[in-house]
Amino acid sequence: MKNDADCVCNLQYKLGKGSREKVQQFMTITGASEKVALQALKASDWHLEGAFDFFYSQPQISAANTRRLEEMYNKYKEPDADMIMVEGVSQLCNDLHVDPQDIVMLVISWHMKAATMCEFTRQEFIGGLQSIGVDSIEKLREKLPSLRAELKDDHKFREIYNFTFNWAREKGQKSLSLETAIGMWQLLFAERQWPLLDHWCEFLQVRHNKTISRDTWTQLLEFVKSIDPQLSNYDEEGAWPYLIDEFVEYLIENGFVQRKK
Amino acid sequence: MSGGGPPRKRNFKIEAFKHRVELDPKYAERTWKVLEHAIHEIYNHNASGLSFEELYRSAYNMVLHKYGEKLYDGLKNTMTWRLKEISKSIEAAQGGLFLEELNAKWMDHNKALQMIRDILMYMDRTYVPTSHRTPVHELGLNLWRDHIIHSPMIHSRLLDTLLDLIHRERMGEVINRGLMRSITKMLMDLGPAVYQDDFEKPFLEVSASFYSGESQEFIECCDCGNYLKKAERRLNEEMERVSHYLDAGSEAKITSVVEKEMIANHMHRLVHMENSGLVNMLIDDKYEDLGRMYALFRRVPDGLSTLRDVMTSYLRETGKQLVTDPERLKDPVEFVQRLLNEKDKHDKIISVAFGNDKTFQNALNSSFEYFINLNNRSPEFISLYVDDKLRKGLKGATEEDVEVILDKVMMLFRYLQEKDVFEKYYKQHLAKRLLSGKTVSDDAERSMIVKLKTECGYQFTSKLEGMFTDMKTSQDTMQDFYAKKAEELGDGPTLDVHILTTGSWPTQPSPPCNLPPEILTVCEKFRAYYLGTHSGRRLTWQTNMGTADIKATFGKGQKHELNVSTYQMCVLMLFNSADGLTYKEIEQATEIPASDLKRCLQSLACVKGKNVLRKEPMSKDISEDDTFYFNDKFTSKLVKVKIGTVVAQKESEPEKQETRQRVEEDRKPQIEAAIVRIMKSRRVLDHNSIVSEVTKQLQARFLPNPVVIKKRIESLIEREFLERDKVDRKLYRYLA
Numbered sequence: 001m002k003n004d005a006d007c008v009c010n011l012q013y014k015l016g017k018g019s020r021e022k023v024q025q026f027m028t029i030t031g032a033s034e035k036v037a038l039q040a041l042k043a044s045d046w047h048l049e050g051a052f053d054f055f056y057s058q059p060q061i062s063a064a065n066t067r068r069l070e071e072m073y074n075k076y077k078e079p080d081a082d083m084i085m086v087e088g089v090s091q092l093c094n095d096l097h098v099d100p101q102d103i104v105m106l107v108i109s110w111h112m113k114a115a116t117m118c119e120f121t122r123q124e125f126i127g128g129l130q131s132i133g134v135d136s137i138e139k140l141r142e143k144l145p146s147l148r149a150e151l152k153d154d155h156k157f158r159e160i161y162n163f164t165f166n167w168a169r170e171k172g173q174k175s176l177s178l179e180t181a182i183g184m185w186q187l188l189f190a191e192r193q194w195p196l197l198d199h200w201c202e203f204l205q206v207r208h209n210k211t212i213s214r215d216t217w218t219q220l221l222e223f224v225k226s227i228d229p230q231l232s233n234y235d236e237e238g239a240w241p242y243l244i245d246e247f248v249e250y251l252i253e254n255g256f257v258q259r260k261k
Numbered sequence: 262m263s264g265g266g267p268p269r270k271r272n273f274k275i276e277a278f279k280h281r282v283e284l285d286p287k288y289a290e291r292t293w294k295v296l297e298h299a300i301h302e303i304y305n306h307n308a309s310g311l312s313f314e315e316l317y318r319s320a321y322n323m324v325l326h327k328y329g330e331k332l333y334d335g336l337k338n339t340m341t342w343r344l345k346e347i348s349k350s351i352e353a354a355q356g357g358l359f360l361e362e363l364n365a366k367w368m369d370h371n372k373a374l375q376m377i378r379d380i381l382m383y384m385d386r387t388y389v390p391t392s393h394r395t396p397v398h399e400l401g402l403n404l405w406r407d408h409i410i411h412s413p414m415i416h417s418r419l420l421d422t423l424l425d426l427i428h429r430e431r432m433g434e435v436i437n438r439g440l441m442r443s444i445t446k447m448l449m450d451l452g453p454a455v456y457q458d459d460f461e462k463p464f465l466e467v468s469a470s471f472y473s474g475e476s477q478e479f480i481e482c483c484d485c486g487n488y489l490k491k492a493e494r495r496l497n498e499e500m501e502r503v504s505h506y507l508d509a510g511s512e513a514k515i516t517s518v519v520e521k522e523m524i525a526n527h528m529h530r531l532v533h534m535e536n537s538g539l540v541n542m543l544i545d546d547k548y549e550d551l552g553r554m555y556a557l558f559r560r561v562p563d564g565l566s567t568l569r570d571v572m573t574s575y576l577r578e579t580g581k582q583l584v585t586d587p588e589r590l591k592d593p594v595e596f597v598q599r600l601l602n603e604k605d606k607h608d609k610i611i612s613v614a615f616g617n618d619k620t621f622q623n624a625l626n627s628s629f630e631y632f633i634n635l636n637n638r639s640p641e642f643i644s645l646y647v648d649d650k651l652r653k654g655l656k657g658a659t660e661e662d663v664e665v666i667l668d669k670v671m672m673l674f675r676y677l678q679e680k681d682v683f684e685k686y687y688k689q690h691l692a693k694r695l696l697s698g699k700t701v702s703d704d705a706e707r708s709m710i711v712k713l714k715t716e717c718g719y720q721f722t723s724k725l726e727g728m729f730t731d732m733k734t735s736q737d738t739m740q741d742f743y744a745k746k747a748e749e750l751g752d753g754p755t756l757d758v759h760i761l762t763t764g765s766w767p768t769q770p771s772p773p774c775n776l777p778p779e780i781l782t783v784c785e786k787f788r789a790y791y792l793g794t795h796s797g798r799r800l801t802w803q804t805n806m807g808t809a810d811i812k813a814t815f816g817k818g819q820k821h822e823l824n825v826s827t828y829q830m831c832v833l834m835l836f837n838s839a840d841g842l843t844y845k846e847i848e849q850a851t852e853i854p855a856s857d858l859k860r861c862l863q864s865l866a867c868v869k870g871k872n873v874l875r876k877e878p879m880s881k882d883i884s885e886d887d888t889f890y891f892n893d894k895f896t897s898k899l900v901k902v903k904i905g906t907v908v909a910q911k912e913s914e915p916e917k918q919e920t921r922q923r924v925e926e927d928r929k930p931q932i933e934a935a936i937v938r939i940m941k942s943r944r945v946l947d948h949n950s951i952v953s954e955v956t957k958q959l960q961a962r963f964l965p966n967p968v969v970i971k972k973r974i975e976s977l978i979e980r981e982f983l984e985r986d987k988v989d990r991k992l993y994r995y996l997a
Contacts, residue, residue: 174979215978215985222990239948239991242971 022048030055033130065135069126072136077122084120095137096144103187107147108132109167110160117168151191158221161188165217175211178204185220195229196251203250208243216241231257289328292319293335299380300339303373313380321383329388336381340401344370344408352414360422363415364443367405374401406451410459419444423460424467430502431471441506449508461511465518468499472522480527484537486550492523493553516560525561532571539568540575543610551614565620573624576607580632584639593638593911597646601669604629630676638917640683643673645911647709648690655701663705671712678964682924684721687713688767691725695732696759696806717961727765735759742790753783760791761803774804774827774853777834804828805857813873816893823873824903828853828861833873836891843888859883864904870897871904932965932973940983940995947991948974 019041025048026037032055044050076088084092093100112128114120120128132147134140150156168180176184182201189197200220204212219241227234234248251257299316302308323332347366354362378385378397385397395403409415423444426436448456472495479488496519503512524531531554532539542551558564580603583589589596607625615621633639647670655663677683694700706729714722739757743750776784788800807827811834814820825833831851835842842850848858862883866876875892876883912920935958940946946954951974952967959965974993977983986992 213975213979215975219985219990237949239971241975242968245968245971 019046022046022051026051026055035131066126068135069129072129073122073125076125082122084125086118089118089120096141098144101187103151103191104144104148106164106167106187107150107160110163111147113163114167116171157192161221162218164188165214173211175213176217177211178209181212181217189224192224194224196224199251199256200247203247207246207250213241216243219244229257289323289326289331292323293328293331295319296323296332296380297335297339300336300373300377301343303376304343304369306369308376316380317383320381324384324388329384329392332381332384333388333392333394336377336397337400337404340377340404341408344404348409348412348415351409352412352418359418360437360440360444363409363419364440364447366409367443367447370401370405374398377401402451406455410448410451410455416459420459420463424464427464427502428467428471431498438506445507453510456508461508461514464511465514468515469518469522472519473526476523476527480530485531485534485539485554486537486542486547488527488531489550489553489557492519492557495519495523496557520557520560524557524564528558528561528564528567532567539571543572543575543607546606546610548610548614551610555615555618565618569621569624572621573628576625576628577631579603580628581635584632584636590636590638590642593642593645594649596642597670597673600629600633600673604669604672626676629673630678633673633676634678637679637682637921640677640679641686641912641917641920643670643677644683644686644690646670647687648694651701651705651709652694652699653701655705660704663702663708667705667709667712671716674713675716678960679924680717680721681927681962682921685767685920685924685927688725688728691728692767692806695728697808724765727762731761731765732759738791742787746786746790749786750783754779756780756783756787758787760800769803769805771801771803771805772854772857773802774831775851776802776804776827777831779834780830804831815895819896820900821895821897822901824901825865826861826904828857829865829904832858832861832865836874841888841890844883844885847889862887862889865889866892868904871902873902873904928963928965928969929973931959931962932970933977935959936970936973936977937982940993944995945986945992947989948993949991951993 022041023034023037026032026041027034030037030052032040036055037051040051040055041048043054073084076084076092078085078088089105090100093102093105098104108128109117109120111132112120112124114124114128129135129140132140132143134143151160164184165176168184169176182204185197185201194200223240223244231248231251236245248257252259296316296319299311302311320332323329347370351359351362351366374397378401381397388394389396394400410419423441426441430436445456445460448460475495476492479491483491496516499515499519500512503509503515507515539551539554541547542554554568555565558568583596583599583603589599604625611617611621611625647667650666650670655666658666674680674683691706694706700706710722710725710729713725735758738760742758784802791800792798804827809825809827809830811823811825811830812820813823813833823833828851831853832847835847835850844862847862848855851858853861862874862876864871866872866874866889867881867883873892873895875890875894877888877890880887932955935955936951939951939954939958948971952970955970956965956967974983978985978993981996983993984996986994
């Protein structure tokens, strides 16, 4: 998954010399990050004056607030490492009055671009909260409903879904363990109501019993979105991953759906 | 020519008629009367009394003096009257004389017409064209047509007579063909329309119903072969009829009537006739009947395709039964021989009876390809067949014979879809042949390799060739070894080592076993020698593939030379220091794996004529509680006794599974390589196109399973060789 730096580099590549100067100027004057600078300039159609207006009219975090975020971070971080780990996350959830299994934590992790489940680096934590636009626990708590609502947006849901694969992986593994995958699917598709979810999980446990590849993960969402639960528009020549083809066979064999004539 | 004229000069001048001679009408009438009389005389066969010159002049004068019309009309009327008289006489003719009379009168009329035309030639050339009237000859024919042929009394009688005669001839009577010829020629002369309308069309109709009836009759009582004979005969008859007394243009028409009625209408019934149809002819090699059927069916639409389809489904059905019959599958060599025989049989039929028709050859090929691949052991069996031939079957055969047999086997090989499975087995069998030295002819072996190379390319055979090279090199190495180390070895056992390059030979896991000390010593000496000259290599003894010759002395002093496997040698050598050993002791001492040990002991103790060991208890099977004794009482008529065998055999079920698994494993990288090759050049391609391209690329070796291809694609996505397109999920992209 790409991180901020990559995004910005790509964008910078596309910027002309004049635009780049504006970005630099903006950053120097407001002390904001590059990302924020670009946001503001884009919103104002690359007029510096308009960008400043935009910036100051937003409830942006100022330099002072950065300190508050640092304090927050330090509250949760491990005593002997520069990371927030399981205990810290647990504490955070407590303070937010949410269950650690609550899907909103996934959304938050996505905003933070967290690399691994149950771990946040300083950069991730602070950058994430900035992007959400809060600098205290209370404000974050208030934001929870709107964060949950983001799952209803198709585009965002897809991003969060795809993000989940990398995030839920064991460190150093290429694929996702079956158990974790099933857990994640159950979490995600509770929001999206996929009728075949239970059959899918059952099928995997009975027939597959191995890890899930990235391709299978991403293609499953396409499958859920485009194929109806009676499989009436499932096309055998549709280049679906073989696991999905086998799932279809499984459904037909067990009489859960009718075979297409 | 003028009478008087100008005074005579030197040069003779002839001048035109200046003096106009007026013909008075009476003169015209008189002149006409002369001509009219002449016409009648001509018809009365009294032409000899006439003066041609005079008549010609008369006609000429009439035309000249503008009496052409009178002349023409007079001619027409006279002739018409004449013909009417003639028609009466024809009508009066009885029975068979009718045609003769008609013919005779026709001849007369023609002759008369000729003369009349000559007389009236001037009119024909001047008056007729200018007044757009029908020329004399043609007029004569038309009048004949109208007043004779189309006369109500004659018209139908003529047709009926002709058709009746033809019918009688068809029924076997002899008729007057010359007369018929004359009549039909007459009709043609009168105009093709007359021939067609007044004869040919009804003739074809009557023929159609005749043959329809006859064919129905035949088909009820004849078998296919005889029916076709009759049909052929009728066809030839009609063609002959046409050549004798019908117009040539009728040939195609009448033959197509016969073809339709006798063949096309009964095509399916004939082909499928029980006990005599196409299938029976094929089974019984009825070349003549088949040839006839082919020639006849070729004439009708869909004839050949019907034959082809029936033949194809028969071949497929028979072939399918052959390859799925468990009885037949017991002996692989017999099985393949049977296939070859079937191929030969049908090749001969196609060449002798079907004129080497390529479409039939293709049908044969596709049928064979279909059923040979129904049995997934076919590749193994074909390799076993070749093994058998190269081992002993070709003993005494000439070089040509060898080539013929191997070429035929190659034909079967071409039909295989899983050529890579064949390769695996061929390697195994070849290895056994080479190592046991049991090949009939080195040339035959090489020839087979060349054929495989021509068919499949260098890669297919490079490893096989490597095996031959190893054998040769080993020979040289052994010579060198003994030359250099002869003194060191002294009286020890003689060693013959084959050094196999690991990549070329079929991989056999080599479980270790304990060699007897004498052997071990000489083996170590060899190892030291070899590694001395070839550094950086590793040698592993393949104790499961070797053989040994042992000299043994039995109770009464009989000496025999035993040819055994390496395992058997290890076991036997133990009895140099003990008379009896339990199974467990043997196992411990030799460390031979259990299943191999049991097999080995079985052949040493339980086979009549080869029981150099005695087993207690005397049961048939080897159990772990058995005890073995050296069999002092062993006898054999032969001095040299062969006990060990490393012969290629049909694999057992578990072995078969293993081989197939290995083949599947080997296929995976080949499929991946093909995918990468294709994507590298195409960059972006959709799923179905990849599958079909891969199949095309690999079909020379095997038919890849689309599901396996899909899995390989996913594996390549995992390893980031490919990715799915972001917009169209069916499209894949090559990642550089």
